[in-house]
Amino acid sequence: MEPAPRHDDPPSPPAHVAIIMDGNGRWARERRLPKIAGHKQGAETLRGIIIAARELGISYLTVYGFSSENWRRPAEEVGELMGLLRHYLRSELAELHANGVRIRVIGDRQRLHKDIVALVEDSEKRTRDNTALHFTLALSYGSRHEIVEATRRIAREAVAGGLDPETISEEDFTARLSTAGVPDPDLVIRTSGEMRLSNFLLWQSAYAELVFTEKLWPDFCKQDLVDAIAEFRQRERRYGATGV
Secondary structure, rough: OOOOOOOOOOOOOOOOOEEOOHHHHHHHOOOOOHHHHHHHHHHHHHHHHHHHHHHOOOOOOEEEEHHHHHHHHHHHHHHHHHHHHHHHHHHHHHHHHHHHHEEEEEEEEEHHHHHHHHEEEEEHHHHHOOOOOEEEEEEEEEEHHHHHHHHHHHHHHHOOOOOHHHHHOOOHHHOOOOOOOOOOOOEEEEEEOOOOOOOOOOOOOOOOOOEEOOHHHHHHHHHHHHHHHHHHHHHOOOOOOOOO
């Protein structure tokens, strides 16, 4: 017989936390710094939050690193962001791997430079057996594009006779998303005070709890993550059902 749970045991954290990292540019502007300074500080913040997620017992962490719409930004800023991404992948991989973090990147890789794709593939390959934290970076990612691509996969399989259109289920669709194998987020956090999902994990976040904070991403810290989780625990998750 299993022991009865103790009432003083701390509650379990959400299994999957997703974060829209917003506010780097505003953070830099408030300090009269170039925008890239905000992005660099944002990368440092991400490093700390990955460590914090492991310490808090979170199993899955997904962050919105660069959206498909971000390609519309000035070429100079995009170039600086890609350079920062290269540096991040090269400098952080060894530590992430040593700490048991599995890296996964979702998004449209066709728009990325070949050397970045090579770095991404190497990161995924080297960390694929790690289990301490499943870290997903959404890069050149847009949820509508992801949903359309999943629909195309299903359509092709149906035309080829591999799927009966009348029996296609939500599970079939989910299995063809780029996040296949990753549980849906329990909690989605957005920094900087903006209150929208901005084309991030639209299908997956159908029943996620949303927490918005005024903190700009470069100022976000472990305590802010703890506070967001505390707010998450106060919510009653009914998944469409009525409360008792």
